[in-house]
Amino acid sequence: MDKVVVSIGGSILIPGNGDSAFIKELAAMIEGLSEDVQMVIVCGGGRTARYYADTGRALGGTDYQLDVLGIGATRLNAQLLSLALGSMPETVPETAEDAARLSSPGRIVVMGGTVPGHTTDAVAMMVARELGAERVVNATSVDAVYSEDPKKNPCARRFECMTIEELGEVVYKDHRASECCVFDPLGVRIAREGRIDICMVDGRDLPELRNAILGRPIRGTYVRSR
Numbered sequence: 001m002d003k004v005v006v007s008i009g010g011s012i013l014i015p016g017n018g019d020s021a022f023i024k025e026l027a028a029m030i031e032g033l034s035e036d037v038q039m040v041i042v043c044g045g046g047r048t049a050r051y052y053a054d055t056g057r058a059l060g061g062t063d064y065q066l067d068v069l070g071i072g073a074t075r076l077n078a079q080l081l082s083l084a085l086g087s088m089p090e091t092v093p094e095t096a097e098d099a100a101r102l103s104s105p106g107r108i109v110v111m112g113g114t115v116p117g118h119t120t121d122a123v124a125m126m127v128a129r130e131l132g133a134e135r136v137v138n139a140t141s142v143d144a145v146y147s148e149d150p151k152k153n154p155c156a157r158r159f160e161c162m163t164i165e166e167l168g169e170v171v172y173k174d175h176r177a178s179e180c181c182v183f184d185p186l187g188v189r190i191a192r193e194g195r196i197d198i199c200m201v202d203g204r205d206l207p208e209l210r211n212a213i214l215g216r217p218i219r220g221t222y223v224r225s226r
């Protein structure tokens, strides 16, 4: 059975519009795959994390404190998805090691962030490394990786397939241009070192997300690390 880590951006889980209906459908899709794929799901913080970061910053919080607030938001989202999957734990796994230890065929493990200093993209990679996963599926609000922000440059190149080194270049450029980038640079490094492939897909497109989890062809970007 393939082992797959799914990183679900908070902007996918809780955009603030029809969230419960979407999360219900997402949970049903995930549950339907539990006999085919061994999965760990890592949830991002989305608008809740942004709200706490912005408010915490205005209150004079340090970067470390803002990260701690962000981690709290990711864990809340993990509990929300767990609730939709039928059992909401009082706490979610707090380390990549714990998540990998709890994972087994047929059991879906859901978690959020771990410690300050990175994002849940990197956490997903750490879990994949612990688990010996075949790939990480990154469910985000963009449909693929582009050479530049397509909103700013309509001529930006859209990648169907790329190497992890090419993703590294895009991320490096993004990182210098803004705070927010297509994938956490630490995550790229772990993927390269661990030879873990990444499927970048539009997470609101559930058939596409399902294909990515199953290792089938996708319309998004397949990042080869091997």
Ligand code: UTP
Binding pocket: 009, 010, 011, 043, 044, 045, 046, 049, 066, 067, 068, 069, 070, 071, 074, 112, 113, 114, 115, 116, 117, 118, 119, 120, 121, 123, 180
């Ligand atoms: P996210 O993983 O949602 O980060 O964690 P993000 O990059 O802002 O979201 P996407 O990828 O665009 O959807 C939210 C915040 O929580 C903190 C960071 O501050 C991050 O920005 N965090 C999260 C950590 O410090 N450590 C973690 O392990 C996870």
